[in-house]
Amino acid sequence: MVLANDLSAKLPSERVALDQTQLYKLVDELIESGLDDAVKQACWHPNSISAGRVARRVGDAALTANRTDSAFRLDLFIMPVILVIGSQKRNTVSTILRDVSALSQMLERLGVLGHCKNFGLANCLTDYESLHQYPLDSWRLAGQYDQLKNMAALDFPDLPIDVLSGSEAAHLRFLCGVALSPVSAPSIFESAGDIGRWGIKFAEAVSAQLSTADCSVLALPRPPRPLIRSLEEGYWAVREVGFQLFASNAINHSRLKFGEPDISIDSSAGGKVLVRLSSLFDESFDRTYDFPVAPYESHDQALETIDQFFRDIGVQRYKLKVSEGEEQYVNCET
Numbered sequence: 001m002v003l004a005n006d007l008s009a010k011l012p013s014e015r016v017a018l019d020q021t022q023l024y025k026l027v028d029e030l031i032e033s034g035l036d037d038a039v040k041q042a043c044w045h046p047n048s049i050s051a052g053r054v055a056r057r058v059g060d061a062a063l064t065a066n067r068t069d070s071a072f073r074l075d076l077f078i079m080p081v082i083l084v085i086g087s088q089k090r091n092t093v094s095t096i097l098r099d100v101s102a103l104s105q106m107l108e109r110l111g112v113l114g115h116c117k118n119f120g121l122a123n124c125l126t127d128y129e130s131l132h133q134y135p136l137d138s139w140r141l142a143g144q145y146d147q148l149k150n151m152a153a154l155d156f157p158d159l160p161i162d163v164l165s166g167s168e169a170a171h172l173r174f175l176c177g178v179a180l181s182p183v184s185a186p187s188i189f190e191s192a193g194d195i196g197r198w199g200i201k202f203a204e205a206v207s208a209q210l211s212t213a214d215c216s217v218l219a220l221p222r223p224p225r226p227l228i229r230s231l232e233e234g235y236w237a238v239r240e241v242g243f244q245l246f247a248s249n250a251i252n253h254s255r256l257k258f259g260e261p262d263i264s265i266d267s268s269a270g271g272k273v274l275v276r277l278s279s280l281f282d283e284s285f286d287r288t289y290d291f292p293v294a295p296y297e298s299h300d301q302a303l304e305t306i307d308q309f310f311r312d313i314g315v316q317r318y319k320l321k322v323s324e325g326e327e328q329y330v331n332c333e334t
Contacts, residue, residue, distance in 0.1 A: 020054075020058065023054065024062060027039055027042075027055075027058050027062045028062045031137050032137060034135070036136045042055035042059075043055045043296070044296055045296070052295075056228045056296075059136075059228045060229055063136065063143065063228070064226050071183055072180055075179045075188050076143040076226075076227070077179065077225065077230075078174050078175070078177075078225060079174065079175040079176075079177065079221055079223070079225075080222040080234030080237055081206065081220065081221050081222070082173075082222075082234075083170070083171045083173055083219055084168065084171075084218040085161060085168070085217050085218075086215070087165065087166075087167065088166060089165045089214060090162075090165045091162075091163045091215050092163065093160060093161045093212070093215050094158070094210070095124050095126075095159055095160060096123060096124045097123055097124060097125070097209050098209045100121050102205065103209075104121055106198075107198065111197065112188075113192075114191030115185035115186065116180060116188060118180040121175060121176075121177040122156065122175060122176040122177065124157075126157060126174055130156050130157060131230075139154065142154045156176060161173075168245060169242070169245070170238050172234050172237070175206075175221075177224070189225065195223050220237070239291060239292060240305055243275070243289055243305070243309070247275065247277075251277070251313065251315070253285070257282060258279055259281070262278050262280065262319075263317075264276045264319040265318055265319070265321065267320070267321065267322050268321055268323050271292060273302045274290060274291070275291060276289075307332070310332055311332045315332050316331070316332055317330060317331045
């Protein structure tokens with residue numbers, strides 16, 4: 001594990017300049033040697049937030065590098081999709097897409113594919129763990145364009161979602177795909193970056209394919225990304241949407257019944273931020289949301305998201321605890 005130790009040593013705090021070329025070479029060697037754990041450790045459990053940011057960027061660069069002199073580039077991409085599912089009874093929602101070709105045609109019609117010569121989508125949505133555990137070298141090999149058509153295949157399972165009765169919750173899934181483009185043309189990561197051009201229509205189409213008579217499904221896609229960035233953005237998005245569902249439902253209930261709730265936020269509890277809504281007028285109303293903070297993130301990221309949402313929906317103030325013995329009221333009207 002010498003290389004693994006070297007990687008940790010070469011991802012110091014933000015005070016030290018990083019040699020990107022050297023890091024890329026080291027990550028490339030780790031992936032080729034099958035030492036995925038060292039790369040994942042540097043990405044998801046870094047020595048510092050800035051070091052983790054660099055590790056994830058270099059990791060994606062190593063996975064997506066074009067290693068041939070071909071005129072074409074093969075891009076494997078992953079689209080995070082947040083599924084907001086509601087049901088009046090206990091149910092299971094399939095993540096198999098009923099008409100993948102219709103989705104591909106839609107993306108082509110909306111100009112998402114750019115100069116792609118060939119394009120394909122998986123026929124199902126998979127989950128975080130399936131992608132996270134997949135061997136990085138296999139992922140890299142599958143993304144190499146071979147003019148002899150000796151392509152390595154990736155296979156991800158569809159994972160049905162169990163839905164509780166009378167619930168509405170956010171679930172994280174990913175849609176994988178592949179695009180073949182001229183090397184001189186923008187990649188699909190560039191051509192599909194403006195989700196405003198296609199996101200709503202794509203969301204409507206995916207929602208319609210997954211919804212059933214018993215379950216309503218709202219699909220919220222994010223732009224296509226390389227593997228590591230997709231995992232990062234997807235995990236953030238599902239927590240953000242989950243919090244928004246919790247807060248909007250709880251505050252709407254409170255406002256209809258007895259007015260504005262009392263809101264307290266506690267960011268002193270280790271790897272999470274706790275958001276509690278209660279009321280002096282109804283002792284039965286007491287709801288708490290656990291917003292996890294990943295090892296590669298800061299509590300400030302979660303606090304900024306929570307604060308902005310409260311401001312957007314007209315919350316006037318809340319109580320904030322950032323450390324033991326330190327509490328303050330935050331006025332959202334300023």
